[in-house]
Amino acid sequence: MTKDLSQPVLKVRDLTVEFATEDGVIRAVDSVSFDVQPNETLGLVGESGCGKTVTGLAMLRLIPMPPGRIASGSIELDGRDLVPLPDRDLEDLRGRALSMIFQEPMTALNPVFTIGNQMTDVLCRHRDLTRRQARPVAAELLAKVGIPEPANRLDDYPHQLSGGMRQRVMIAMALSCNPRLLIADEPTTALDVTTQAQVLEQFRALQAEFRMAVILVTHDLGVVAETCQRALVMYCGSIVESGATAELFSRPRHPYTAGLLASIPRLRSERLPELPVIPGRVPDLLNLPAGCRFADRCPRVQERCRAERPVLTGRDSGVACHYPL
Amino acid sequence: MAPGDPFAAAAPLVEVTDLRKYFPVRGGLFRRVVGQVKAVDGVTLALRAGQTLGLVGESGCGKSTLGRTILRLQEPTSGSIRFDGVDLTHLTRRQLLPWRRQMQAVFQDPYGSLSPRRTVAQTVREPLDVHRVGTAAERSARVAELLDVVGLSPLAANRYPHEFSGGQRQRVGIARALALNPQFIVADEPVSALDVSVQSQVLNLIARLQRELGIAFLFISHDLAVIQHVSDQIGVMYLGKVVELAPAALLFRKPLHPYTEALLSAVPQVDHQGRKQIVLSGDVGSPRNPPAGCPFHTRCPKVMDICRSTPPVLKSPAGDPSRTVACHLEGTGP
Numbered sequence: 001m002t003k004d005l006s007q008p009v010l011k012v013r014d015l016t017v018e019f020a021t022e023d024g025v026i027r028a029v030d031s032v033s034f035d036v037q038p039n040e041t042l043g044l045v046g047e048s049g050c051g052k053t054v055t056g057l058a059m060l061r062l063i064p065m066p067p068g069r070i071a072s073g074s075i076e077l078d079g080r081d082l083v084p085l086p087d088r089d090l091e092d093l094r095g096r097a098l099s100m101i102f103q104e105p106m107t108a109l110n111p112v113f114t115i116g117n118q119m120t121d122v123l124c125r126h127r128d129l130t131r132r133q134a135r136p137v138a139a140e141l142l143a144k145v146g147i148p149e150p151a152n153r154l155d156d157y158p159h160q161l162s163g164g165m166r167q168r169v170m171i172a173m174a175l176s177c178n179p180r181l182l183i184a185d186e187p188t189t190a191l192d193v194t195t196q197a198q199v200l201e202q203f204r205a206l207q208a209e210f211r212m213a214v215i216l217v218t219h220d221l222g223v224v225a226e227t228c229q230r231a232l233v234m235y236c237g238s239i240v241e242s243g244a245t246a247e248l249f250s251r252p253r254h255p256y257t258a259g260l261l262a263s264i265p266r267l268r269s270e271r272l273p274e275l276p277v278i279p280g281r282v283p284d285l286l287n288l289p290a291g292c293r294f295a296d297r298c299p300r301v302q303e304r305c306r307a308e309r310p311v312l313t314g315r316d317s318g319v320a321c322h323y324p325l
Numbered sequence: 326m327a328p329g330d331p332f333a334a335a336a337p338l339v340e341v342t343d344l345r346k347y348f349p350v351r352g353g354l355f356r357r358v359v360g361q362v363k364a365v366d367g368v369t370l371a372l373r374a375g376q377t378l379g380l381v382g383e384s385g386c387g388k389s390t391l392g393r394t395i396l397r398l399q400e401p402t403s404g405s406i407r408f409d410g411v412d413l414t415h416l417t418r419r420q421l422l423p424w425r426r427q428m429q430a431v432f433q434d435p436y437g438s439l440s441p442r443r444t445v446a447q448t449v450r451e452p453l454d455v456h457r458v459g460t461a462a463e464r465s466a467r468v469a470e471l472l473d474v475v476g477l478s479p480l481a482a483n484r485y486p487h488e489f490s491g492g493q494r495q496r497v498g499i500a501r502a503l504a505l506n507p508q509f510i511v512a513d514e515p516v517s518a519l520d521v522s523v524q525s526q527v528l529n530l531i532a533r534l535q536r537e538l539g540i541a542f543l544f545i546s547h548d549l550a551v552i553q554h555v556s557d558q559i560g561v562m563y564l565g566k567v568v569e570l571a572p573a574a575l576l577f578r579k580p581l582h583p584y585t586e587a588l589l590s591a592v593p594q595v596d597h598q599g600r601k602q603i604v605l606s607g608d609v610g611s612p613r614n615p616p617a618g619c620p621f622h623t624r625c626p627k628v629m630d631i632c633r634s635t636p637p638v639l640k641s642p643a644g645d646p647s648r649t650v651a652c653h654l655e656g657t658g659p
Contacts, residue, residue: 048520193383193588194383194591197602197604197605198605201602219520222593223593225593225596250596260522263521263522264521267550267553267594271573275529
């Protein structure tokens with residue numbers, strides 16, 4: 001595989017993912033386009049149901065089908081579209097060029113096999129090693145993610161490790177084939193803050209070492225601010241704003257981004273009498289408003305917003321709003 | 326007492342003294358007790374009427390068990406719980422009943438803590454039925470009033486929990502807790518399951534209830550930013566012990582315990598420029614077999630020899646009676 005640093009690793013164009021439900025078809029991801037550059041960490045943020053996880057899963061074509069389907073669009077990894085790819089070719093890419101880490105390491109690891117067993121499986125499958133050759137490689141990977149006494153840990157079962165250690169094992173497994181792109185879905189959400197800080201620090205160091213692109217899916221704006229160079233804010237299946245993280249968080253342009261940022265309780269020594277809120281709630285995906293999907297909750301709403309749906313002004317840095325801040 | 330004036334009552338409303346809750350660990354063929362998990366290990370706290378005490382700590386530190394033990398949803402192993410000057414520790418269930426009206430709880434999971442078979446009105450009304458408050462008509466009127474207080478439409482009354490979002494369900498849980506006009510509410514991670522935009526709505530509701538109804542809260546959360554938004558005082562727990570207790574503003578401006586400091590620095594921040602992060606090494610010790618000396622010494626970046634052998638005592642550091650800390654660095658040895 002070529003490693004051209006001037007071209008994006010991943011190009012997603014007009015990706016639409018639909019799910020058939022009893023009440024009708026839901027469009028969980030609606031015409032989403034973005035690029036991921038080599039060595040870049042891209043944050044995908046939004047609240048539950050905004051489509052961020054489905055977008056992440058779609059990158060590996062892990063959408064449960066049926067009821068889901070990729071209705072349209074393309075996902076190009078190093079110039080090769082994954083959408084029409086036969087399952088067999090895709091299996092070769094998963095785990096090797098593409099890796100994923102999930103929120104709950106306990107459910108992602110198999111409880112009846114040892115850590116070593118599960119790690120060597122991946123190495124044997126994708127790197128053509130024998131079990132005997134794979135074991136020291138696995139131990140080395142565990143050492144890289146900061147697990148003490150790695151050789152002994154290989155014989156442990158997942159339940160013998162703490163949550164933070166399990167998530168480190170997941171990261172080690174995801175890195176074992178030196179992937180081009182890693183998708184991390186809420187990798188630290190189930191961890192305590194001090195453990196989260198440890199794992200994120202490790203994660204940043206490893207990304208620099210392995211030189212891979214990362215899509216970090218999370219609801220935590222703080223994690224994005226500290227980990228990602230660029231971020232996409234999603235709402236009701238679409239990207240409402242994109243840009244460099246520092247810029248995006250210091251000068252949000254979409255009223256939703258601004259509202260979200262304002263409503264998080266911050267660590268301050270003074271206590272505010274009231275937290276700013278975004279009124280109302282996310283609309284039902286089965287019954288979306290015609291114009292801008294944020295219109296009903298937006299403090300800047302005007303007539304045009306209810307009639308005409310705004311489009312994202314730019315892929316790398318843009319806003320989908322008729323009257324941005 | 327006048328609501329809104331936290332200093333109207335001099336005596337504490339809730340007083341917890343050296344409270345312990347140990348859970349037996351059973352093992353072997355005969356399921357004998359082979360050890361104990363010291364979930365709450367000698368906690369002393371006081372809470373005045375209308376005040377909010379925030380309790381923060383990571384999973385397994387014993388904060389939820391402490392909340393449940395104070396409400397006597399769990400029987401304490403030792404120590405005492407006094408409410409409004411009365412010792413509740415050894416009261417029977419029947420004797421406890423009138424006090425239960427004064428002490429309510431709001432739980433984390435708005436999906437698991439509401440019965441799916443009851444309408445919102447039935448759920449909110451249940452405490453009134455159990456304690457036989459007023460006539461049927463009065464109870465219905467009270468339910469309508471409560472729904473209004475927590476910001477739910479009167480139409481919500483005859484609907485079922487599955488028809489509501491997480492934030493609205495949590496409002497139902499809060500309405501139920503308010504039904505009997507309690508003086509004290511234990512709120513255990515009440516906003517942790519909610520999305521940020523909804524979380525701030527519910528936090529504002531809780532802050533308003535504190536102000537308008539003068540209810541004292543024990544607010545339990547793993548999230549420091551959430552805790553500081555609602556608390557007057559904050560207690561930091563680690564492995565079953567309170568390691569620092571201070572007025573909220575003071576704790577954030579000048580944390581004394583190295584664990585508090587690490588905890589504060591570990592919270593990912595949107596505006597993180599110029600902040601130096603303290604990344605701890607290692608994992609939290611086991612409450613079944615806590616480290617000797619200071620429970621935090623295995624991870625403490627400032628550990629000294631004495632910390633490994635002698636447990637520090639929670640007391641005021643020299644020259645500052647407004648706060649307490651358990652750390653040898655602050656000279657709070659035995």
